[in-house]
Amino acid sequence: MSVVEQYARAHIVTDADDRVDEERGAVRVALRYDPEEDPRAVRVGLPPGPGSREWTFSRSLLEQGLRAPAESGSVRVWPCGRVQAVVEFHSAQGCSVVQFETKTLLRFLRRTYTAAAEPAHSVSG
Template identity: 40%
Template sequence: MSIVIEQLVQARLVAAAPRVPSIPATLHYDRRDPFAVRMTFPAPATLEGVEVCWTFARELLADGMSAPEGHGDVRVRPYGDDHTVLEFHAPEGTAVVHVRSDDVRRFLDATGEAVPAGTEHRHLDLDQDLAELMRDAC
């Protein structure tokens, strides 16, 4: 059974994107991909003018709320007591957004109810994943 959690958040754009100071973004979690979360930005907030979706580890988001985390394309760190900073690095540039930490906590709490941390492996469908890989290989 699929459980999907979506939460709208207001992201305050800090750098490297068109002049949109505050944008609605969506945090997304699907139990079928239990290790990952996605954050989607609407077309007006992107350099390309199309909706952009970043996928990264749920653990990165959770850990980054209390201390700086990440060394690759996505980095997360706390900003004061009530905001979390997410940095998205791409060849075209870097986007830095601030979101309310309470919104992120609420989202992570909901994902934790769907799939408690440490039990993600129990929600993988390895037979289906293998079948998809084999189909794509042909």
């Protein structure tokens, strides 16, 4: 099983930031899946700045949230129009709202299912 790492362009808004994100443009967000660490979880790493943090949550939550609003603990995911999805993270430090292109998250999810299906060890003869 292999680790899946993918970078995505996203717009981030935090309640600690009074500027509108569109003024700053998209940022690079890290998406990560490690089936050996936890085959049911994905990670989203927010870039340095307000709201910077790595969040770990259920892969199924991400998948469900692309179709209809879904929530688990401090993470909420929902579709936003036809081509975007929003992932909202809550912590004691505040709230970060991250807007992705849905196709980027779908591509990442497909890669995680492929990685999870790979054999743990390949034997060559």
